[in-house]
Amino acid sequence: EENLKSEELLSENYQGIRPASGYPACPDHTEKAELFTLLNAETNTGITLTETFAMNPASSVSGLYFAHPAAKYFVLGKICRDQVEDYARRKGMNVKTAEKWLAPVLNYDPE
Incomplete structure (x- = not known):
């Protein structure tokens, strides 16, 4: 279990990875719609997706969280x-x- 300070979280000094739709490991933004459906995100959080899959409010973030110590980022070629x-x-x-x-x-x- 990790007990990190805010600065450590912002510096991504935590165990694991957080790949997100639209980034190198997961380039397809449409996968956000699948994630939102699975989590019933709009109802549960009030966050919505635009027609281009941007999140509203703009300060919102989403991703897949893998806390395994061996998890490493990768880039889709x-x-x-x-x-x-x-x-x-x-x-x-x-x-x-x-x-x-x-x-x-x-x-x-x-x-």
């Missing part, structure tokens, strides 16, 4: 068209939409 097509199929979205949300990590020009 560039992905190819076949990976985007597979991802879109599994998410139930069309490829163009998947390309929009995954644009920073595409290894090709979606045209």
Whole structure:
């Protein structure tokens, strides 16, 4: 169990990681909608998502919290068209939409 001071928390001196949608390990912002649904976040917190998946109020944060001492951040590398097509199929979205949300990590020009 950790007992950290505010400064230590702000400096991220805690055990584990907090990857979040839209950041290098989880580039797809649409995953925030899944998280909000699972947690009933709007009802429980009053935080809402915009059509671009920004949170309102703007000072809100969300993420996945892993407190394991061996947890390490990672970056998703560039992905190819076949990976985007597979991802879109599994998410139930069309490829163009998947390309929009995954644009920073595409290894090709979606045209």
